[in-house]
Amino acid sequence: MNKSHRMVPVAGAVRGSIRPPGSKSLTNRALLIAALAQGRSTLIGPLDSQDTRVMIDSLRRLGIAIDADEHRLLVDGCGGVLPSQSAELWLENSGTSIRFLTALCAGGNGDYRLDGNARMRERPIADLACALNALGADVVCGENGCPPIRVLGRGLSGGATRVSGALSSQFLSALLMAAPQAASAVELHIEGRLVSRPYVDMTLGVMSRFGAEVQWISESALRVASRTYVATDFSIEPDASAASYFFAAAAITGGEVTVSGLSRDSVQGDVAFVQALERMGCAVAWADDAITVRGCPLHGIDIDMNGISDTAQTLAAVAVFAQGPTRIRNIGHVRHKETDRIAAVATELRRLAIVVDEHPDGLTVHPGHPQPAEIQTYDDHRMAMSFALIGLRSPGILIANPECTVKTYPGYFEDLAHLCHGVP
Numbered sequence: 001m002n003k004s005h006r007m008v009p010v011a012g013a014v015r016g017s018i019r020p021p022g023s024k025s026l027t028n029r030a031l032l033i034a035a036l037a038q039g040r041s042t043l044i045g046p047l048d049s050q051d052t053r054v055m056i057d058s059l060r061r062l063g064i065a066i067d068a069d070e071h072r073l074l075v076d077g078c079g080g081v082l083p084s085q086s087a088e089l090w091l092e093n094s095g096t097s098i099r100f101l102t103a104l105c106a107g108g109n110g111d112y113r114l115d116g117n118a119r120m121r122e123r124p125i126a127d128l129a130c131a132l133n134a135l136g137a138d139v140v141c142g143e144n145g146c147p148p149i150r151v152l153g154r155g156l157s158g159g160a161t162r163v164s165g166a167l168s169s170q171f172l173s174a175l176l177m178a179a180p181q182a183a184s185a186v187e188l189h190i191e192g193r194l195v196s197r198p199y200v201d202m203t204l205g206v207m208s209r210f211g212a213e214v215q216w217i218s219e220s221a222l223r224v225a226s227r228t229y230v231a232t233d234f235s236i237e238p239d240a241s242a243a244s245y246f247f248a249a250a251a252i253t254g255g256e257v258t259v260s261g262l263s264r265d266s267v268q269g270d271v272a273f274v275q276a277l278e279r280m281g282c283a284v285a286w287a288d289d290a291i292t293v294r295g296c297p298l299h300g301i302d303i304d305m306n307g308i309s310d311t312a313q314t315l316a317a318v319a320v321f322a323q324g325p326t327r328i329r330n331i332g333h334v335r336h337k338e339t340d341r342i343a344a345v346a347t348e349l350r351r352l353a354i355v356v357d358e359h360p361d362g363l364t365v366h367p368g369h370p371q372p373a374e375i376q377t378y379d380d381h382r383m384a385m386s387f388a389l390i391g392l393r394s395p396g397i398l399i400a401n402p403e404c405t406v407k408t409y410p411g412y413f414e415d416l417a418h419l420c421h422g423v424p
Contacts, residue, residue, distance in 0.1 A: 004403070005374070006399045008392065009392075012253065014392065016418075018415060018418075020246070021049075021242065023047065024052060029173070033206055036079075036178075037231040038228050051097060058114075059101075063084035064083070081108075086112065090115060094120075102174065107155060109153050111150070111151075111152055124168075128175070132178075136159075137156060138151070158184030167195070176222065180224060180228065186226075188224065196309055198272075211230035243273075245388075248318050252390070256293070259291050262290070263286065263287065279301045279303070300365075302329070303328060306330040310382065312331050313383060314382075320365060325364050325366045338378070341382070348383070352370040352394075370397070375399050379404050
């Protein structure tokens with residue numbers, strides 16, 4: 001078989017335990033903050049994937065010393081002053097990395113250029129550029145408001161700025177993490193409803209661990225004190241978004257899966273995905289350092305997934321096997337991710353002969369009997385990982401370009417096969 005395709009074998013009730021690799025979101029946030037800190041930080045249990053590798057490579061190009069081994073990263077921070085006065089940064093299609101690094105470079109002193117692949121050049125970043133420029137930066141993006149980006153770093157002066165919360169929480173997270181570099185305190189005012197709020201809470205939690213001082217001064221505004229981050233040792237939880245696939249495997253096959261390293265108190269909002277499965281009929285058990293999902297007869301639900309939108313594709317796969325339709329709402333912003341995820345999910349489910357209603361802000365999945373088909377993945381890791389789950393119960397599901405999972409989870413298919421009792 002052509003190595004650019006992967007047939008998903010039908011499995012029985014999936015039972016077992018697994019610990020996914022470290023969180024991408026936590027790894028990239030901790031890397032950027034540790035790079036700005038004074039002293040050496042140790043990041044324990046980081047994710048090794050394409051997205052984190054481009055972040056590490058870019059930080060090294062900016063003069064940050066990072067030593068890596070199998071289980072940790074040692075980051076020698078710059079104390080808020082970037083060593084390199086020029087750099088060319090290539091970010092592939094890592095939206096997190098290019099947005100975070102644009103803000104980082106704006107606080108530096110030099111000429112920095114950031115770019116990525118063809119899809120990256122379609123991903124908006126103008127709102128972030130405008131917000132940084134109001135703080136004294138000089139950031140210019142492409143004519144379409146997307147990369148490539150040129151940053152003429154001259155330090156951030158501080159003061160107040162506004163940023164839209166409707167398109168991506170990563171804009172706000174980028175501003176928050178760069179703000180302590182500014183010469184004076186920064187006030188960030190959020191315009192419109194903030195999408196994916198749990199990711200902003202995650203950012204604030206990591207910043208706090210490195211000594212930042214941030215206060216909510218209203219329901220839509222934060223104040224960040226001007227101060228240098230302090231190096232620390234930071235342990236990175238398993239990726240909750242990645243865990244969603246294994247929880248879903250239990251739901252789809254009527255099995256039972258335990259994910260270790262996560263709990264109800266996780267700093268990652270995506271652990272709430274198991275509550276969506278619970279609403280659909282699954283049994284959930286919470287422990288201090290593990291979460292277990294047991295599959296039971298499923299029924300469709302109506303759910304707002306704005307806060308956990310990275311797991312919307314996973315839930316769409318589960319919805320195929322429920323009794324009654326599932327309406328996923330308030331995820332319009334995912335049209336600007338690695339692909340238009342709403343359109344892509346609708347297209348591929350229809351390829352399986354599943355009825356789908358596409359809405360501007362989400363979709364409605366009607367349960368059915370998936371037919372054999374080759375699933376297109378649009379170079380989107382989450383398309384490959386979520387649609388593979390359908391193949392655990394329905395024969396003939398072929399995943400095109402499974403290698404796209406290297407973006408966040410290089411060993412996904414191997415871990416899924418291991419959980420399914422070593423089915424090759």
